[in-house]
Amino acid sequence: MESPKLNVQNLDFFYGKNQVLHKINLGVHAHTVTALMGHSGSGKSTLIRTFNRIYELSPGSLSVGEIHFAGLQILDSQTDLFSLRRRIGMVFQKPTPFPMSIFDNIAFGVALYEKLSKPEMASRVTWALEKAGLWTEVKDKLAASSLALSQGQQQRLCIARTIAIKPEVLLLDEPTASLDPLSTSTIEDLILELKNEYTIVLVTHNLKQAKRIADITAHMHHGEIITCGPTSLVFSNPDHPITKKYIEFAD
DSSP states (O other), rough: OOSSSSSEEEEEEEEEEEEEEEEEEEEEEETOEOOOOOETTTTTHHHHHHHTTTTGGGGGGEEEEEEEETTTESTTTTTHHHHHHHEEEEOOOOOOOSSSBHHHHHHHHHHHHHHOOHHHHHHHHHHHHHTTTTTHHHOOOOTBGGSSSHHHHHHHHHHHHTTOOOOEEEESTTTTSSSSSSHHHHHHHHHHHHTTTEEEEEOOOOOHHHHHHHEEEEEEETTTTEEEEEHHHHHSOOOHHHHHHHHHHHH
């Protein structure tokens, strides 16, 4: 098997004096969907925030350990965070479109990293919207405010905005938690399609969602990964009694 795209080794994480993650070890392989499941407060969202160090926006936070990514030690003090956050993009639970046009939502981020001509930018915006399955719905209103879109459309716009800068890894923090079943299904289909080009880490409270779309599932409990393996095996024959109980209770 190939080396993991992301390789987490002995990771501890602290908010001030409060330790949130304990000795996390996890390998995330290219072109797979890895789901992190567990109760609220188990450390799922904190863990994926270490992958692009966005946790540093919160004062007093500290990661100890190693996270390797394409020859880079992410937690090294010399790591270029601007470049890292291009290569490892993130979509949050609540859709967060910028208060600007649909077109500019995507072009804004691209312009931070690349100098494109107007035709090149238009092509990139179209490409990203097509990838996110949104193009046919918005192609005639690119100048309209993104805030006029439905929640499901806004979330797909956020995905389009993230992939427009051409990352290698997509971090999805409960991307369907606030959406209706139809929008959820649309985004799940999109995730399955996107994994052909990206490596995806998904935080979800929805165990059925993990079953449907994840290749690998890890169960987090009080800041530790207590179960991790192929999704079908984790759900059919979990090797930890707490995971077994969690799955039975959720079902």
